[in-house]
Amino acid sequence: MKRTAAIFVVATLVLTACQSASEELSEQLAEQVAGVSDVEIDTDTGLVKIETDEGSISIGGGELPDGFGVPLPDGYKVTGVFTTDDESMVGVSYAKDRFDELVAYFDAWTSGQPGDWESATMTLDQGAAGTMRSSSFYGGDMSIQVTDCFDVGAGTDVLNAACVNIING
Numbered sequence: 001m002k003r004t005a006a007i008f009v010v011a012t013l014v015l016t017a018c019q020s021a022s023e024e025l026s027e028q029l030a031e032q033v034a035g036v037s038d039v040e041i042d043t044d045t046g047l048v049k050i051e052t053d054e055g056s057i058s059i060g061g062g063e064l065p066d067g068f069g070v071p072l073p074d075g076y077k078v079t080g081v082f083t084t085d086d087e088s089m090v091g092v093s094y095a096k097d098r099f100d101e102l103v104a105y106f107d108a109w110t111s112g113q114p115g116d117w118e119s120a121t122m123t124l125d126q127g128a129a130g131t132m133r134s135s136s137f138y139g140g141d142m143s144i145q146v147t148d149c150f151d152v153g154a155g156t157d158v159l160n161a162a163c164v165n166i167i168n169g
Contacts (some may be wrong), residue, residue: 055084064090070144070166073098073105076085079163093151099162102146105136106164108139110144130159143167 038051050057058081064072065081065088076092083089094102110117117139124132135148149163 034054040139045087055082055165057082070142071109072164073102084169089165089167091165093149093161093163096148096159096161098135099148100147102162102164106135106144106146110139110151113139115140126159129157132159141169 001147013127028074035053036050037053038049040047040049042048043131048057056079063081064079065083068088068090070090072092073094075098076094079093080091081088095128107119110119117137118138119135121136122134124134126132130148132148134145136146137144147163147165148159149161150157151158151161
């Protein structure tokens with residue numbers, strides 16, 4: 001887990017570097033970090049791919065891992081993917097007005113899955129940013145969280161999207 005945290009720090013540094021330095025220089029700097037074998041930055045799309053000893057990370061886009069195992073409703077935008085040999089973490093976003101639909105979808109989907117699934121909901125007043133709702137579903141080695149969130153790159157300080165984060169493994 002400590003190594004995973006370090007890799008996320010590297011990813012953050014790479015994203016920051018993308019804004020102020022050339023693509024090539026950013027990739028070369030990131031590849032100097034222990035455990036990082038390859039970095040690809042696409043400044044046109046904002047996609048950053050990092051290959052490590054433990055797996056790969058795609059930030060700002062990418063594709064769902066092969067055999068991901070959780071069906072998603074249409075209309076999502078992939079915001080992040082992290083995979084290792086034994087786990088995957090995926091983040092996607094939807095239009096904010098789909099929050100209730102997404103909660104109902106995952107409630108129905110988890111109800112049809114084997115094993116015991118638990119759920120929890122929470123609402124937080126974020127002041128000027130708005131009210132943040134969160135619904136989580138936990139079963140076995142999987143968790144699914146639906147939250148009000150910020151659409152990355154939209155340039156706003158108001159919660160304007162519905163995000164789904166899934167950890168499988």
